[in-house]
Amino acid sequence: MSEIFENSGRTELSQLGEFGLIEHLTKNVKLYNESTIKGIGDDAAVVSHGGKKTLISTDMLIEGVHFDLMYVPLKHLGYKAIMVNLSDICAMNGIPTQVTVSIGISNRFSLEAVEELYAGMLLACDKWKIDMIGGDTCSSQKGLIISITVLGEADEDNIVYRKGAQKGDLICVSGDLGGAYMGLQMLEREKAVFLETPTAQPDLEGKDYIIERQLKPDARMDVVELLKALSIKPSAMIDISDGLASEILHICKQSNVGCKLYEEKIPIDTLTYETAREFNLDPTVCALNGGEDYELLFTVPQSAYEKIKNQPDISIIGHIVDESEGHYLISKSNNAHEIKAQGWNAFKGA
Amino acid sequence: MSEIFENSGRTELSQLGEFGLIEHLTKNVKLYNESTIKGIGDDAAVVSHGGKKTLISTDMLIEGVHFDLMYVPLKHLGYKAIMVNLSDICAMNGIPTQVTVSIGISNRFSLEAVEELYAGMLLACDKWKIDMIGGDTCSSQKGLIISITVLGEADEDNIVYRKGAQKGDLICVSGDLGGAYMGLQMLEREKAVFLETPTAQPDLEGKDYIIERQLKPDARMDVVELLKALSIKPSAMIDISDGLASEILHICKQSNVGCKLYEEKIPIDTLTYETAREFNLDPTVCALNGGEDYELLFTVPQSAYEKIKNQPDISIIGHIVDESEGHYLISKSNNAHEIKAQGWNAFKGA
Numbered sequence: 001m002s003e004i005f006e007n008s009g010r011t012e013l014s015q016l017g018e019f020g021l022i023e024h025l026t027k028n029v030k031l032y033n034e035s036t037i038k039g040i041g042d043d044a045a046v047v048s049h050g051g052k053k054t055l056i057s058t059d060m061l062i063e064g065v066h067f068d069l070m071y072v073p074l075k076h077l078g079y080k081a082i083m084v085n086l087s088d089i090c091a092m093n094g095i096p097t098q099v100t101v102s103i104g105i106s107n108r109f110s111l112e113a114v115e116e117l118y119a120g121m122l123l124a125c126d127k128w129k130i131d132m133i134g135g136d137t138c139s140s141q142k143g144l145i146i147s148i149t150v151l152g153e154a155d156e157d158n159i160v161y162r163k164g165a166q167k168g169d170l171i172c173v174s175g176d177l178g179g180a181y182m183g184l185q186m187l188e189r190e191k192a193v194f195l196e197t198p199t200a201q202p203d204l205e206g207k208d209y210i211i212e213r214q215l216k217p218d219a220r221m222d223v224v225e226l227l228k229a230l231s232i233k234p235s236a237m238i239d240i241s242d243g244l245a246s247e248i249l250h251i252c253k254q255s256n257v258g259c260k261l262y263e264e265k266i267p268i269d270t271l272t273y274e275t276a277r278e279f280n281l282d283p284t285v286c287a288l289n290g291g292e293d294y295e296l297l298f299t300v301p302q303s304a305y306e307k308i309k310n311q312p313d314i315s316i317i318g319h320i321v322d323e324s325e326g327h328y329l330i331s332k333s334n335n336a337h338e339i340k341a342q343g344w345n346a347f348k349g350a
Numbered sequence: 351m352s353e354i355f356e357n358s359g360r361t362e363l364s365q366l367g368e369f370g371l372i373e374h375l376t377k378n379v380k381l382y383n384e385s386t387i388k389g390i391g392d393d394a395a396v397v398s399h400g401g402k403k404t405l406i407s408t409d410m411l412i413e414g415v416h417f418d419l420m421y422v423p424l425k426h427l428g429y430k431a432i433m434v435n436l437s438d439i440c441a442m443n444g445i446p447t448q449v450t451v452s453i454g455i456s457n458r459f460s461l462e463a464v465e466e467l468y469a470g471m472l473l474a475c476d477k478w479k480i481d482m483i484g485g486d487t488c489s490s491q492k493g494l495i496i497s498i499t500v501l502g503e504a505d506e507d508n509i510v511y512r513k514g515a516q517k518g519d520l521i522c523v524s525g526d527l528g529g530a531y532m533g534l535q536m537l538e539r540e541k542a543v544f545l546e547t548p549t550a551q552p553d554l555e556g557k558d559y560i561i562e563r564q565l566k567p568d569a570r571m572d573v574v575e576l577l578k579a580l581s582i583k584p585s586a587m588i589d590i591s592d593g594l595a596s597e598i599l600h601i602c603k604q605s606n607v608g609c610k611l612y613e614e615k616i617p618i619d620t621l622t623y624e625t626a627r628e629f630n631l632d633p634t635v636c637a638l639n640g641g642e643d644y645e646l647l648f649t650v651p652q653s654a655y656e657k658i659k660n661q662p663d664i665s666i667i668g669h670i671v672d673e674s675e676g677h678y679l680i681s682k683s684n685n686a687h688e689i690k691a692q693g694w695n696a697f698k699g700a
Contacts, residue, residue, distance in 0.1 A: 037403060041604070042511050043441035043588060044407035044502065053387060054404055057394035058484055058499060060452040064491045091393035102410040102497050134408055136497075141414040145490075147452050147497035149408060152394065161392050238393060254391070 011111035013139075022137050024111070025118045032129040033097045035153065045133035047098055047151060053159065055096075055152040057088035063143035070194075071187040074113055076215040078120025081146050084241065086128060086219035087294045089152030091239035093160035093224055096152040098131045103147075104140035117144075128221055158233060160298070165236035165255035169299040171318040172234075172308060174223045176267040177244055178283060181290025182275040183207070183214025209271050217294040223313070224296075230307045234298035243291040246341040249327060251299065258325040261318035261339065263332050288329070289342040361461035363489075372487050374461070375468045382479040383447045385503065395483035397448055397501060403509065405446075405502040407438035413493035420544075421537040424463055426565040428470025431496050434591065436478060436569035437644045439502030441589035443510035443574055446502040448481045453497075454490035467494075478571055508583060510648070515586035515605035519649040519670040522584075524573045524663055526617040527594055528633060531640025532625045533557070533564030559621050567644040573663070574646075580657045584648035593641040596691040599677060601649065608675040611668035611689065613682050638679070639692040 013021060026040045038046040047054070061067060061081055069077075082099060089096040101121060105114060125132055130150075190202045204211055220239075227234065236255055238247045244266070252259050266287050276283040299320055300308060308314055327339040363371060376390045388396040397404070411417060411431055419427075432449060439446040451471060455464060475482055480500075540552045554561055570589075577584065586605055588597045594616070602609050616637050626633040649670055650658060658664055677689040 037506070038509075038511065042513075043438040044405040044444070044500075046442070046504075046509060047404045047406065048506070049399075049404070054397045054399065054501075055394040056397065056448075056450060056484060056499075056501065058450045058452050058486055058497075060454055060486045060488055060495070060497055062454050062488060062490050062495070065454075065489055088393040092396070094394070098406075100406060100408045100499060102408050104410055104412050104415075104495065134406060136408055136410045138410055138412060139415055140412050140495075142492045145410070145412070145454065145495055145497075147408075147410055147486075147495075149406075149450060149499040150394075151404075151406065154396075156387070156398075159388075159396060161388065163392075 013105065013107065013109065013111055013114070016111065018137060021111070021114070025114065025137070026132070028122060029132045031131045033131050035097055036131040036133055039131060039133040040135070045098070045100070047133070049153040052153040053156050055089050055092050055094040055154060056149065057085060058147065058149040059085050061146040063145070068191070069144070070191050072215060074116040075120035078117040079124045079216055081148055082121050082124035082130070083217050083219045084294060085148045085150040086130065086221065087239040087241070089150055090219050090221055090224050091237050091296060092152070092154065093158055093227070093234065093237060094152040094154035095221070095224065096128060096130055096150050096219070098133045098151040099125065100134040100149045101132060101146070102136040104138050104145035106140050106142055106144070109144065128219065160234045160237040162236050162238050162251050163254040165251050165257050165299040165320045166301070167257055167320055167322055168302055169235050169320040170302060170305060170316050171248065171259060171261065171297070171299055171320065172314050172316050173240070173244070173267065173295055173297050174220050174313055175293065175295040176269040176272065177240065177293050177295060178268050178276065178286035178290045179210045179213035179272045180217060180292035181286050182272050183210035183212070184292070185279055186211060186275065187214065207271065207275065209269065210275060214292065217292065219294060220296045226311070232300055232304045232307060234300050237296060237298035240293045240295045240297055241291055243289040243342065244297065245288040245339050246291070247297050249339060249341050251297070252327055256323050258321040258323050259318055259327050259339070260321050261329045263329055265315060265317040267315040363455065363457065363459065363461055363464070366461065368487060371461070371464070375464065375487070376482070378472060379482045381481045383481050385447055386481040386483055389481060389483040390485070395448070395450070397483070399503040402503040403506050405439050405442050405444040405504060405509070406499065407435060408497070408499040409435050411496040413495070418541070419494070420541050422565060424466040425470035428467040429474045429566055431498055432471050432474035432480070433567050433569045434644060435498045435500040436480065436571065437589040437591070439500055440569050440571055440574050441587050441646060442502070442504065443508055443577070443584065443587060444502040444504035445571070445574065446478065446480055446500050446569070448483045448501040449475065450484040450499045451482060451496070452486040454488050454495035456490050456492055456494070459494065478569065510584045510587040511604070512586050512588050512601050513604040515601050515607050515649040515670045516651070517607060517670055517672055518652055519585050520652060520655060520666050521598065521609060521611065521647070521649050521668040521670065522658060522664050522666050523590070523594070523617065523645055523647050524570050525643065525645040526619040526622065527590065527643050527645060528618050528626065528636035528640045529560045529563035529622040530567060530642035531636050532622050533560035533562070534642070535629055536561060536625065537564065557621065557625065559619065560625060564642065567642065569644060570646045576661070582650055582654045582657055584650050587646060587648035590643045590645045590647055591641055593639040593692070594647065595638040595689050596641070597647050599689060599691050601647070602677055606673050608671040608673050609668055609677050609689070610671055611679045613679055615665060615667040617665040
């Protein structure tokens with residue numbers, strides 16, 4: 001928070017004006033991709049994906065709805081805003097290449113604050129060599145609004161939709177789940193402590209992994225590359241933004257299939273597990289409904305089993321069944337629980 | 351306004367949830383373009399512009415900053431939001447083909463209100479056969495936020511940037527200028543009257559043209575098509591969103607040239623002229639600094655003069671000079687006034 005409100009070195013946005021601000025923020029933008037013919041600075045950007053197909057996805061983030069600047073530093077926010085968009089392109093088995101960034105900013109923010117936000121966005125772009133090619137910068141009446149559109153590319157044959165899962169396919173997930181949600185719980189708890197006792201120091205010791213899962217998620221471009229290296233094309237894929245339960249139901253709905261997941265197979269990091277227990281939460285429920293892990297959930301034909309079974313960062317957590325068999329989680333005690341979407345509802349209490 | 355607050359037939363957004371709302375709003379989306387391989391409904395959309403280049407532009411509109419729902423009906427707002435984005439693609443001499451739409455909505459809005467907004471957007475899409483291929487729908491803490499990204503296509507050789515204007519080129523503009531600004535003045539005046547005397551009826555009689563210029567602008571796709579039919583490729587082009595003065599300076603700055611505009615040549619509609627006088631405003635100043643006309647401002651080589659001089663919807667308003675000669679408007683009384691950008695500053699008083 002401190003950087004937003006401190007007075008030393010505060011530059012008002014009104015001193016620069018819209019064009020000045022855009023020029024200032026974008027002067028460090030580097031272009032990495034040959035497909036970017038013209039970036040920022042004209043009425044539109046120009047890209048060419050030649051014989052490849054262009055993938056497009058967009059996301060809007062609003063202060064107080066999607067993030068809380070009490071505990072999310074602006075640099076992390078910028079980084080995450082880019083990453084969650086890249087993740088959508090990965091979920092199509094594509095390679096993200098360009099982003100446009102629009103921000104609405106209230107006069108509560110100084111130039112220095114907006115620079116922090118951009119620094120985080122450019123750091124994320126640099127990590128995966130993404131070109132920032134355009135955007136819009138305007139004032140908002142309240143809070144910070146970020147809207148990002150990402151373009152990516154893929155050969156038509158390699159694009160993976162949500163709708164291709166077949167009966168018998170293995171259900172796989174990258175990384176581990178529930179960590180981002182437990183990181184959020186930690187941050188929310190510290191915020192509550194802080195609001196009660198402003199002199200208290202945050203107690204996040206030993207919680208680095210889950211805090212990072214929440215504040216600095218990474219798009220799994222490496223998994224897209226791994227699948228390519230293994231010559232595996234998933235039959236269906238989605239990224240986990242709303243939680244495993246919600247996402248597997250999306251795949252099943254669009255593919256007209258059912259699923260069977262096994263609780264004991266769901267990858268949960270030890271720290272996530274222990275922190276969930278500390279909060280009297282069921283770790284499996286956190287993995288199912290927590291969301292924001294930005295891991296990839298995908299299905300592959302059984303023939304891919306040999307190739308995938310020993311990949312340390314991929315877990316096989318179940319299989320696709322006939323639609324008539326429904327959508328079930330088999331618990332460790334061998335009970336079948338129906339899977340229901342309890343993902344985040346954007347309009348609850350809005 | 352009335353439709354937003356009326357109680358009869360009001361459906362709360364929370365009844366549908368995010369996925370339900372998206373499904374409801376997008377069920378009438380038609381796809382028109384062969385280049386759209388996959389639209390709404392997966393992690394990303396897929397487009398293919400084959401051998402052509404993809405053009406991308408994006409805009410954010412925020413209630414209270416860019417529009418006032420006191421006098422802008424939601425259907426018009428949706429229509430205009432799409433059109434101003436299409437206009438950016440036209441300004442590159444391209445053909446817009448797809449849009450993504452993200453909206454943030456506070457719980458002040460009912461489903462019926464959001465449907466109106468979408469109806470306007472889809473009407474604009476239908477007019478120019480644009481595919482809506484994706485988006486994001488979320489709640490906002492305050493007011494309505496609209497973020498649109500548009501894709502278009504063009505052969506690489508036909509793309510027109512801001513930077514190509516050459517000394518001696520003719521400066522041309524489509525349609526007429528200042529009307530959208532005078533429409534806004536009318537609406538602002540009626541709003542003030544209404545706030546003082548809520549029973550007063552709006553007095554907009556005879557002002558249809560300028561009201562429509564403000565509320566329902568059209569992207570000049572027809573001008574792009576006309577230029578193509580005339581085999582004219584402009585040397586530089588931009589659309590007029592901030593006003594003629596600001597836009598010609600953008601072209602000059604990026605082309606490293608100067609300009610001479612002639613006041614008597616600037617196309618101003620009679621109603622715009624008379625209304626400006628009524629408001630004690632200088633009609634030329636309204637055309638120079640008013641903005642939001644979304645006409646195309648472009649430069650062509652002198653060799654195009656014969657082709658363009660009799661086009662009823664195109665005015666030749668000046669010519670490009672050496673950078674050292676500066677940027678001047680020659681008044682009707684033959685005085686030279688330096689042109690200064692007084693476009694809308696997004697951060698003034700924000």
